[in-house]
Amino acid sequence: MVKGGKSSALGVIFPNIYDKLVPELTTERLMASVQFGGRYRMIDFILSSMTNSGINNIAILVRENYFSLLDHLGSGREWDLARKNGGLNIFPPFAQRTMGMYAGRIEALASILAFLKNQNERYVVLSDSHLAINFDFRKLISAHEETGADVTMVYSKGEIPEKAKEADDASRGRYYSLNVAEDGSITKININPKDEGIVNLSCNIYIMDRKFLIKKVTEASLAGGVSFERDIFIPQMDSIKIMGYEYTGYVGRIVGLKSYFDENMKLLDDKNLDALFSERPIYTKIRDDNPTRYMGDAKTANVLVADGCIIEGTVENSILFRGVKVGKGAVVKNCILMQDTVIEPGSDVEYVITDKKVTISKEKELKGTDSFPVFVAKRQKV
């Protein structure tokens, strides 16, 4: 393979998995198109990671609520994915007669078996889109080749988020921790564990041989399997070689509205902002906004602001997405204001997350708390 040349891996992204973790944000969209960090959507991270690693044949298996994602991705040009060969392949349900509404990864992959068989890449990398991450897939591919594993699973060390532990069943999706032996092999996959302390949390990023994937998915779907981890990896731990790959870089994990709030706020620390963005660029859809304008008595401290904003009031410890307006005398503290939010003059908001195109009327007061931020849904006027 030429460095930067044709990739040896095909990318497969599941944009809907974990929608249920943030029901507030996914009423009109899916996890992949949740806004993050001032000007991005969640899928930008994994897509940019793939293209920066030379993976330019990517399949996205959308399930529902995907209009916002299609609008965001367009032809894929902004991620350099408008390619003659490969590029972006979006598979909605029912795109072919064989495809239905899938419940899990196995069904989703089974519905695109013909596509998978037709590709030339040796490997397939699978990922969800709930992580804010700047991941180098080249390193993962080399590690996978070195160990000769059937499957390599990516994990990072961390505590299991409280929010994830709340549900007793799998109604909000599954998460996994991994027991890793000294030689790096995975000895046990735990489904929805409730352990305290630092564990090896799966990033749900896997690499395996394409032919291996096709074989396992074919067998499992015939047997009625749904979950990749539960119905393929776990029952076959003895016969397939699964290795772990520890990722030590920055990970922002979205598992609920609170963690969404916290992970955004973490970017106000330059250390975190640099860790996530500085190594390789993260691409997103361009909106051609003008620069942000600070006028009159604007006062700002500790804010991350995208282009196209007009700020005339006071803003502290907040993240402002593109095109936000903060009127005269308005006070905004500890808030996440998404695209085109308008805070009218004299209003006072604190610990508030506003979705796109929200208006907070003149002289209104709206306050949440650190542990329970108020959420205002898309296009609402308060």
Add this chain to the structure above:
Amino acid sequence: MGKEMIAMLLAGGQGSRLYALTQKLAKPAVPFGGKYRIIDFPLSNCVNSGIDTVGILTQYQPLILNEYIGNGQPWDLDRLYGGVHVLPPYQQASGSDWYKGTANAIYQNISFIERYDPEYVIILSGDQICKQDYSEFLRFHKEKNAEFSVAVMEVPWEEAGRFGLMVTDENDRITEFQEKPANPKSNLASMGIYIFNWDILKKYLIEDENDPESENDFGNNIIPNLLRDNRRMYAHRFVGYWKDVGTISSLWEANMEVLDPEHSGINLFDDKWKIYSRNSGMTGHKINPGAVVEDSMITDGCRISGHVKHSILYAGVKVEEGAVVEDAVVMGGSIIKKGAVVKHCIVAENVVIGEDAVVGAMPTDEEKGVATIGSGVYIGDGAKIGPNAMVSENVKDGEEEW
């Protein structure tokens, strides 16, 4: 099928009066207004006016300009038929020539224009900041049944002598052209934007090329020849913001006017007439605790810890703690280190201003200069750069330059 009108954009100017800013850069590629380059204005005007074919005539330092234009996608000018094309002078069977003048540049590209078989050709200039609807200009041209039209601006009578002036009758028909006259008969200044019927333009370009005495210039040759032949020539009055940013002070002033659209009339916050540009791809900008930002415009990738007052910061500028930036234009990627004071000046791209260095000064009655630091220059710690300085070489720690 032919195009109704295509645009030819003159972007070959050296911009020598911008000195340090244009040493490695063609003038149309000079950054402007926080996230734009000058050429974004005519290009966006074209697209917003429905013109989808633009030839850009380059000659001087074309590298950055060529890369910036690329396939034209940021302006939606990547088209199957038409789109944007960069046209440098090229080798022909009969030999090669630099563009001898503005008219010669178009003459050398007659075959490019003919591929689109246009009825009209609009000639644009790549060194002006202006939001103009060229489709409205074309409507005027057609209504007057003109063969040539020029966009003009009313200027104050006392300044008229600095411009090329169009003297017109009551129907806007041009009767005389005065180039920087001592006794102006008109205050309608040419903006250097022309619409020609293509057959007329072609005829006069060929005639001009065959005249060995000609300077091959639109203003000095083509327009006088049209007048000589009594062609139907009209002046279209443009009302709105227009600025030739050919000098350091006018470039600085135009940037400052962007900060005050309510009075200056240059509004970049116009959803109906967007100015497009190639995106930096950086994260949002960050204003740290303790920083002060007043009456300024700031774009993606900036990190502010110091005091920024009435300034424009381009993509990725860093202002460290204790640094003061006032009435300044700071272009992309530059770093203002701790305690540095940067006032009333233009700092080009990727400059480093060392700790406690002083660049420029607020104007006084005697001294109104705009200090200018060229791109990639390093200004050492504690160095002092006077208000009239034009710096294109590194300045060592503690040194002074005036």
